[in-house]
Amino acid sequence: MEAAAHGWDVAVDRAFAAGEEQALAEAYRKLSPLVYTLALRSLGERAGADDATQEVFIRAWRSRTSYRPGAARLPAWLIGITRNVINDSLSARSRQYDVERAALRLATDPASDADAKDVEAVADRITLEDELERLGDPQRAIMRLAFYEDLTHDQISSRLQLPLGTVKSHIRRSLTRLRARLEVEHGTP
């Protein structure tokens, strides 16, 4: 399972930063359905989602020199750009008083609200996965056991042979940090 958590090939991150076009194609292959679906759920129409999808990958490529493979995985970085592009698009729209129309379109589809939240959750989870990576061990190992194996802090303590207080303190700090990352991602204080 540990290995599986590293499903994203970091070589793609490095190749992208190095300006290899193949890496952009690879990122598109793996992430464009998520980018497109996020945009479609947020913007409510295909033409807008098309524009946003194109903009995300164009913007990403043009700003690749500011991408640091060590600081974030490419999926998380692209999700961040996707949020920016969607926000830009929404604010451009609200200037055109178009937002009600988008809301109206979405309102006609009762499933789309729940879908939008689901897709958001997938995107957020990629963001959190990135933050988990950055926690380093033992924090990362502790949080994985808590999240994905449902172990209590007692069980984690004996599994990893760490003092109980240490485990609890790592859980507190890590969870707070993950929460902060989500807040930053969504622009809330």
Place this chain on the structure above:
Amino acid sequence: MAHLDDEQLSLLALGEDLGKDAAVHVIECRACAESLASLQRTVLVATSDPNTVQLQAPGSHNWAAIHATLRLSPSLAADPLSDAAGAGAGAKPDTSSETGTPTPLRPSSNKKQPGDRRGLWILGVAAGTAAGLVVGAWTAASILGPAEPPLTAPSTPAPTQTEPVAALLAEASLQPLASHTASGEAVVQSLADGSRQLVIRLPDEPQAGFREVWVGSSDLSMMVSLGVLGNQTGSFVLPSGLDLTQYPIVDISREPYDGDPAHSAESVARGVLTLRG
């Protein structure tokens, strides 16, 4: 009792049982309840199950636009989504713009049991490895015939409607050949950055194999393959060095899954480009 400290709230958010006093306090104390709720949302996202989330693949004109705008290498002209699908299963996904095929992140038969949160690798799915599955599922849908209805009603947009400032360079009507019946059209457009793309519309016929788009010389002695045509429409970047006056024929072939890159000699439709402007 006193407020819960952050450690206790974190453990509660993770679903640990800290006893009755803590449970009661967190119901009665607004400050603690709010802290807990925000931590619980974080746990919820971290452990959310993306299996049931359906994704839609963007139409191939999106990659065409990205490819053209960034002037990427001609070797990367093919939509990476259709590329991967073709390499994997020998079938091409629908690359037309009007059908965003719902893409389960994982087959629903693999759904986790309730209470089983051991699903870390799923993130891999969403973030990377799993994307192999994304494309796989998408491909499967295209092999199995008509795709499931998209989550939102398709509006059948033109594949080029979001292209930046496209100018018409040439066009052709595509006439059916031999035993085939579908007719359509081909358009060559110049994009804002000077690159050119060929847009094909040709209804698919229920036959084995897949359709490939070519441009060729008048006598068909020289043929250049531009890629695979999905169900109805597709757009293809024209290599910048390709002179359309030397390759005025647009030809759509039906290709068997035999791994042979050459033209199958079975053309389903053909047309001659008329240059404009």
